[in-house]
Amino acid sequence: MRRAAWAALAAALLARAQPEKLRFQPSGDEFVFDTGLLKGKLRAGGRSLGLCSVVHVPSGAQISRSMGLFGHYRVFSANRRYGDAAWNWPSQARLLPDGAVEVYWPAAEGRPLRLWAVYRWSGAGELDLETGAESDAELPGFESFLASYFSEDFKISRAYAGSPPAWLPADPAHGVWQMFPRDPQALALIQDGRWSYPPSPVNWALRPVLAQPIGLRRAPALDLTAVVMAPREECFAVASPHQTEGHYSIYLSLFGGTLSPGRRQRARARLVIAGSLEERRIPELYRAYLAAIEGR
Numbered sequence: 001m002r003r004a005a006w007a008a009l010a011a012a013l014l015a016r017a018q019p020e021k022l023r024f025q026p027s028g029d030e031f032v033f034d035t036g037l038l039k040g041k042l043r044a045g046g047r048s049l050g051l052c053s054v055v056h057v058p059s060g061a062q063i064s065r066s067m068g069l070f071g072h073y074r075v076f077s078a079n080r081r082y083g084d085a086a087w088n089w090p091s092q093a094r095l096l097p098d099g100a101v102e103v104y105w106p107a108a109e110g111r112p113l114r115l116w117a118v119y120r121w122s123g124a125g126e127l128d129l130e131t132g133a134e135s136d137a138e139l140p141g142f143e144s145f146l147a148s149y150f151s152e153d154f155k156i157s158r159a160y161a162g163s164p165p166a167w168l169p170a171d172p173a174h175g176v177w178q179m180f181p182r183d184p185q186a187l188a189l190i191q192d193g194r195w196s197y198p199p200s201p202v203n204w205a206l207r208p209v210l211a212q213p214i215g216l217r218r219a220p221a222l223d224l225t226a227v228v229m230a231p232r233e234e235c236f237a238v239a240s241p242h243q244t245e246g247h248y249s250i251y252l253s254l255f256g257g258t259l260s261p262g263r264r265q266r267a268r269a270r271l272v273i274a275g276s277l278e279e280r281r282i283p284e285l286y287r288a289y290l291a292a293i294e295g296r
Contacts (some may be wrong), residue, residue, distance in 0.1 A: 022121035023099025031093070031101050039126035040064065048072065048091040048103055050148070051119075058272070061174055061222050061274065065248065066149035069226075070129050070271050072117060073251070077194040077259070078141035080127055082111045086144070112136040112258065115144070120146060122292070125273040131254060134264040141189050142259040143236075146252040146269060150226060153219035154248050157240040160283070165211030167279050172242040175205030179239040182210050182256075186236040189291065204239065214286055215250050216279070225277040227270075228252055229286050231293070234267040268293060 024031040029046035033039060040054035050071030054064035067073070072086035083089065091105045098119035107114050116132035131144055157170040159180040170178045181187055187206065189216035195202045213235040217226045228238070228250055236256035241247050270289050 021124065024095060024101045024119070024121075026034055026095055031095065033121065035121055035124040036130075038063070042101055042119060043093055044068070045252045048087050048089065048093075048105065048117075052071050055186055056222070056224060059222060059224075061153065061219075061224070063154075063224070063226070064149060065151050067147065069148040069150070070119070070127060070228075070269070071149075072115065072148050073147040074133065074143075074145040075113075075115075075142070076143040076194040077139035078189075081194055081197040082113070084199060085255075086115065090172060107136065108254070113139065113142075122270075127271040128293075129269045129271070130266055131257065131268075132264055132266045133259055134262070135259045136261055138261060139259040141192060141194075142195070142257065142265075143189065144252070144254045144267065146228075146254055148217075148226070148228060148250050148271065149246045150217050150250075151219070152248055153222050153224075154217040154226060155244055156216075156218035156220065157243045157250060158216050158218075158279075159207070159210060159240070160209045160212050160214040161238075162208040163211070165283075167216070168208060170207075170240040170242050172244075174207060175242070176245055177202050177204050177239070177241050179204040179206050179237050180207045180210050180215075182213060182232065182236040184209070186253075186256065189253075210238060212283070212286055213252065213281060215240060215252070215262045216282065217248070217250050223275050225272075225274055225279075226250075227272040227274075227277075227285065229272070229289060230254065230267065230269040231290060233268065 003021040031042040050068040052068040075082045089105045093103045101162040103117045105115040113135040118130045120128045122128045161168045161180045214229045215238040237253035239251040
């Protein structure tokens with residue numbers, strides 16, 4: 001399908017909700033949302049968390065748990081980890097004129113970098129995130145590890161990987177914690193020692209190379225699927241514990257290159273939550289996403 005057709009499909013997807021529904025609303029030190037399909041809050045308790053207390057409006061089912069969806073978790077550079085989690089760093093947030101929310105994390109002692117994140121609804125079940133990073137020092141192998149924690153209904157976890165491409169499950173037979181790298185070069189980042197630091201070090205079981213940076217969590221009993229995706233050049237791995245491990249989570253490893261002083265870089269990602277979504281259709285949604293962000 002030509003790019004114009006993908007752009008038309010993307011436009012149709014964006015039209016699922018009325019524009020006024022696709023806005024965050026300030027509520028104290030939090031931001032609330034109700035797109036008609038999903039409702040919940042951003043920055044619960046004023047912390048730099050992702051979407052929390054997320055409910056699927058038609059069914060009333062709770063979707064998120066723990067630290068929420070699309071939260072900035074660990075931050076690394078080559079063989080180095082910056083604190084425990086970005087959601088524990090001091091941060092500020094403001095509502096943008098179009099109803100998006102911008103979060104800002106300033107630099108601090110031992111952390112010579114600044115982060116920005118803009119959360120924006122592009123459809124009733126589609127959240128776009130742009131993460132910006134800037135440093136006062138050269139940071140090779142920079143990574144922002146983006147985390148999503150779902151309810152226990154989301155028992156199926158898969159990544160779009162292998163050749164030919166297929167939806168490969170995070171089966172327990174392959175280990176507790178599993179990572180699908182973008183390419184062989186990404187292995188050097190994953191294995192450079194960044195995951196050995198406490199608290200909670202992780203020994204990743206390496207799985208086949210990604211066809212595209214797309215992963216999913218599916219809740220069969222709810223007929224709901226959550227898909228995470230990112231442009232290939234801005235995401236170097238998709239990770240997940242095995243399907244029914246207690247975190248019920250999925251992650252994107254964003255950035256992956258050198259963060260140079262004075263040069264702000266960005267990495268984008270999208271979260272889609274939909275009912276009756278066939279897996280064979282998800283690559284189409286991914287191509288529509290890429291067409292929609294082309295030139296932004």
